[in-house]
Amino acid sequence: xxxxxxxxxxxxxxxxxxxxxxxxxxxxxxxxxxxxxxxxxxxxxxxxxxxxxxxxxxxxxxxxxxxxxxxxxxxxxxxxxxxxxxxxxxxxxxxxxxxxxxxxxxxxxxxxxxxxxxxxxxxxxxxxxxxxxxxxxxxxxxxxxxxxxxxxxxxxxxxxxxxxxxxxxxxxxxxxxxxxxxxxxxxxxxxxxxxxxxxxxxxxxxxxxxxxxxxxxxxxxxxxxxxxxxxxxxxxxxxxxxxxxxxxxxxxxxxxxxxxxxxxxxxxxxxxxxxxxxxxxxxxxxxxxxxxxxxxxxxxxxxxxxxxxxxxxxxxxxxxxxxxxxxxxxxxxxxxxxxxxxxxxxxxxxxxxxxxxxxx
Amino acid sequence: xxxxxxxxxxxxxxxxxxxxxxxxxxxxxxxxxxxxxxxxxxxxxxxxxxxxxxxxxxxxxxxxxxxxxxxxxxxxxxxxxxxxxxxxxxxxxxxxxxxxxxxxxxxxxxxxxxxxxxxxxxxxxxxxxxxxxxxxxxxxxxxxxxxxxxxxxxxxxxxxxxxxxxxxxxxxxxxxxxxxxxxxxxxxxxxxxxxxxxxxxxxxxxxxxxxxxxxxxxxxxxxxxxxxxxxxxxxxxxxxxxxxxxxxxxxxxxxxxxxxxxxxxxxxxxxxxxxxxxxxxxxxxxxxxxxxxxxxxxxxxxxxxxxxx
Numbered sequence: 167x168x169x170x171x172x173x174x175x176x177x178x179x180x181x182x183x184x185x186x187x188x189x190x191x192x193x194x195x196x197x198x199x200x201x202x203x204x205x206x207x208x209x210x211x212x213x214x215x216x217x218x219x220x221x222x223x224x225x226x227x228x229x230x231x232x233x234x235x236x237x238x239x240x241x242x243x244x245x246x247x248x249x250x251x252x253x254x255x256x257x258x259x260x261x262x263x264x265x266x267x268x269x270x271x272x273x274x275x276x277x278x279x280x281x282x283x284x285x286x287x288x289x290x291x292x293x294x295x296x297x298x299x300x301x302x303x304x305x306x307x308x309x310x311x312x313x314x315x316x317x318x319x320x321x322x323x324x325x326x327x328x329x330x331x332x333x334x335x336x337x338x339x340x341x342x343x344x345x346x347x348x349x350x351x352x353x354x355x356x357x358x359x360x361x362x363x364x365x366x367x368x369x370x371x372x373x374x375x376x377x378x379x380x381x382x383x384x385x386x387x388x389x390x391x392x393x394x395x396x397x398x399x400x401x402x403x404x405x406x407x408x409x410x411x412x413x414x415x416x417x418x419x420x421x422x423x424x425x426x427x428x429x430x431x432x433x434x435x436x437x438x439x440x441x442x443x444x445x446x447x448x449x450x451x452x453x454x455x456x457x458x459x460x461x462x463x464x465x466x467x468x469x470x471x472x473x474x475x476x477x478x479x480x481x482x483x484x485x486x487x488x489x490x491x492x493x494x495x496x497x498x499x500x501x502x503x504x505x506x507x508x509x510x511x512x513x514x515x516x517x518x519x520x521x522x523x524x525x526x
Numbered sequence: 527x528x529x530x531x532x533x534x535x536x537x538x539x540x541x542x543x544x545x546x547x548x549x550x551x552x553x554x555x556x557x558x559x560x561x562x563x564x565x566x567x568x569x570x571x572x573x574x575x576x577x578x579x580x581x582x583x584x585x586x587x588x589x590x591x592x593x594x595x596x597x598x599x600x601x602x603x604x605x606x607x608x609x610x611x612x613x614x615x616x617x618x619x620x621x622x623x624x625x626x627x628x629x630x631x632x633x634x635x636x637x638x639x640x641x642x643x644x645x646x647x648x649x650x651x652x653x654x655x656x657x658x659x660x661x662x663x664x665x666x667x668x669x670x671x672x673x674x675x676x677x678x679x680x681x682x683x684x685x686x687x688x689x690x691x692x693x694x695x696x697x698x699x700x701x702x703x704x705x706x707x708x709x710x711x712x713x714x715x716x717x718x719x720x721x722x723x724x725x726x727x728x729x730x731x732x733x734x735x736x737x738x739x740x741x742x743x744x745x746x747x748x749x750x751x752x753x754x755x756x757x758x759x760x761x762x763x764x765x766x767x768x769x770x771x772x773x774x775x776x777x778x779x780x781x782x783x784x785x786x787x788x789x790x791x792x793x794x795x796x797x798x799x800x801x802x803x804x805x806x807x808x809x810x811x812x813x814x815x816x817x818x819x820x821x822x823x824x825x826x827x828x829x830x831x832x833x834x835x
Contacts, residue, residue: 352789
């Protein structure tokens, strides 16, 4: 558990305060973050930290940021959030789904502190949520994988069976199937966001099953390393660009671009206009970015993928457009129909054609 | 193929997945046979993981990396030996402290190595043997550490069973006072056994960060050291059974993921629990069968020795 960087930042702040530096008009705005993995995961938590540094770059000495990494989802998150609130942070970002209840509890204890929770759905007066439409990126990934797969088997490493992940599996499958009717998707649940050994084993199991594309909804680059070792297996950067694995196995990526949002929320705090709301950004708003599609992808597939990015970005096309049936064959969306955000946020079933069973 | 599970792939996967634990458990077995209980396996493994990774990345040589990992494990075990054998500290408490110390120290050293890729460890080339049906992928399609781990189990077994030095080591573990009276240097033997155990734990850790993942991340051993300790007990202190135990644990992990990949909706938590349930069962059976005979554990296990007593 590394808290040194956190301690350093807080210690620095404390020293500055006690030294009584030339009095400024206002004290800097203190912003705190908790991460579910280490900053060095090169995926999810790394990307949040990139955005944290973007705030510092934008506002300089008007803000002081600090973070606690490797915070387990569960009771410990509540302790970490409380600690940040007691340190005097006025805006606190809780950056994982499993921090939801902890954020709700701590937010009610500190009504004057503003909280932002990533990917959750519980809100309060001083607790807003923000999320990215990762499924839009999955649609692109599904299209590329469906076109390129030789074994017609696409592997998917799931973290936990929650709506955010299920949206991704469905979106990837729908779009792979659209361009390749023979494709099937195999899902392995790792029951963790970050455990490189387990993620590597899961990738190895999928590759052994004959999957030549491995999509991951976990945070480390271990599956990329496994795919590289196997050769002839392709992956997509998850959360971060994971550019170290270009041009193959990583042929494209979905990048969580939190920086503009974090900067905007900081601005709102500085101006005193912050209110709790629910933001759900996608390719259109720039919160989801698709990383470079490498030359390992044939030109016509690349063009098709880029066209899809364009259409999703402009709002012309929704990745979940009917006719779509649920896994049991019953109708989910009629011809041309698209789901509303509430429906998507609670998505808890596979679409027709996925043979895997959803874990209970 | 049985029920959609490819047995050959499963066996090949479980051999690779079990290797870190197998190495660590073999090392711990030797230490315990000499009468020392070192609960710091997890700490030695993770220090080996980071040291091996750092060495391999810096030098570009995985072989040097494995050596570095083994050395780091041995050094940490040396610290444990110094504390428990010369300064006579409590072995259980010192071992637990060693685990915590190793976890913290490795996180400190590993900061600069996150997100870095290690040089690859190639699989050994057996030529046409690797293409044999069934046997090829199982026996002739691994990296050299897997074979080394099997050799080490064999060597440990032979050493303890047939060699004079092995007999001395067992004597020290069974009755340190008697061994001392016969003129054997109890402390020296235990020191050597601990260093060997530490080296193997470090090697296992290095295998984790250099081959199995391959990547360094904080806390990546995720309890493998504790499993190694459980396997030694499960094996009732016999090297050949350590092999069975390690492959059983590794097998269930691999099976669990493969069953999912094959499309079974299995209760993952139940399967993950299975090795521990089996260990408890084995312990019960052991204690029941040994009621009238000699206990399986070395008699002097966990007892401090001082020549004056």
